[in-house]
Amino acid sequence: MKQNYPYRGVKGMKDVFPAEARHYRRLEDRARRLLESCGCGEIRTPLVEHTVLFERGVGQGTDIVNKEMFYVPAKDEEAGPDALRRMVLRPEATASVARAYVENEIDKTAPGVQRYFYLGPMFRYERPQKGRLRQFTQIGAEFLGSPSPGTDAEAIGVLWDFLQGLFLGDLTLLLNSVGCPACRPDYLTALQAFARTRVASLCEDCRARAEKNPLRLFDCKQPGCRTVMAGAPNIQDHLCHDCRAHQAQVLDFLQRIGVTPHLEHRLMRGLDYYTRTVFEVVSQNLGAQNAVAAGGRYDNLIAELEGPATPAVGWSAGVERLLELLPETAPEPWFDVFVVDPGPDLAATFAQVTQLRRQGVRVGLEFEARSVKALMKRADKTGARFTLFVAADHPAQVQLKDMTSGEQTGLAWDQVAVRVLGKHE
């Protein structure tokens, strides 16, 4: 890493070179295939949204909205005094999807269930650490329009299959219900009442949480608070009949596809829009940021954004975190053939190479005149299956060498493509 470089990239945003980009591709390709197999079509929403969308959708009290937004100054005159804060780089995509659904009146043009997946960068102004970047990539799926527990199971099921297919090592699926407007308030008061009786044993942060956002009490890592919270009321005992039934059915559906989540009553969400089912997939092999994917049901979000009452469930996965867990695979060679022509005049070779490329052969050629030995080393390093020797005194006849067997044959340029492509098709 070059130090003191004046044009340094922005903190928490990284460059992805080809060697790493292929891992992204692998992951994205798999996600696309799987998500399309269950009816999700790709949706692309803008990277920039009005701030109010997230204030309303994600929640005024959340950290994402309060301290993690990247503001984009608005230039339009009607923006007014708040111009600096009018727009943001999206911190997540669910609110955008919901907004797009409402704004484009999808419920009227295409009534019924809509399913989308998205894939792209998200921005959060946080201090970077392991598994946390300021620009990171999420793959997500949103199933709009179905209140059925089967849809929850379907969403969770594809997520699980997606992750399993990547061979990421041990993953745990945590599941919980955060209730609905009918039962959650009761639970919150019960939890708060409990916390208030124990303020003396809680850390400073937790005392604030007890008043402001009691659900967060479960997240504290202080041993003292954890002990206290072990005796806290369990939300599972406070769910209303409908929420309880919903969860039971989700579990039943999941059981039929061989997915068994670990019921974790302390699992809560950082975003306000969740109702009922919430889930998270965690890995033991990451740092403190151990969640690789998370999601849940959000039955009120779309209505909250002035859309038609539309229940929905979705999730998103952190691509960079998944990448950390992805097992190493042998890199694909860049070329089928690497040309060894020590020159001095490479114009004719260049023309022949271009012909080969037009026929779909991946050919490596370097114009820098070097020794045959040096060029051979380059050929070897690229992993090309074949080396093609061009001699200045026999421009029509070339030598094709198989790098693994070492065997070498003389042939004309126009025979190369057939020979090379034929060998491994």
Add this chain to the structure above:
RNA sequence: GUGGACGUAGUUCAACUGGUUAGAGCGCCAGGUUGUGGUCCUGGAUGUUGCGGGUUCGAGUCCCGUCGCCCACCCCA
């Protein structure tokens, strides 16, 4: 926003309690008889020790500042 650690060749790291021309592996380049890679052998190049200041006869080593990076907290994918 808070706390802690770190910053030495391309890279991974070394340099006793401050002491002379800052080293090694890997990588890179070139050779190993006159155009054929991977192994092996030989040789070679490369650092304003992140930057600025201070202490000292003397600083890569100590102190302060600054920038960067990492890890953790907060929070979260």
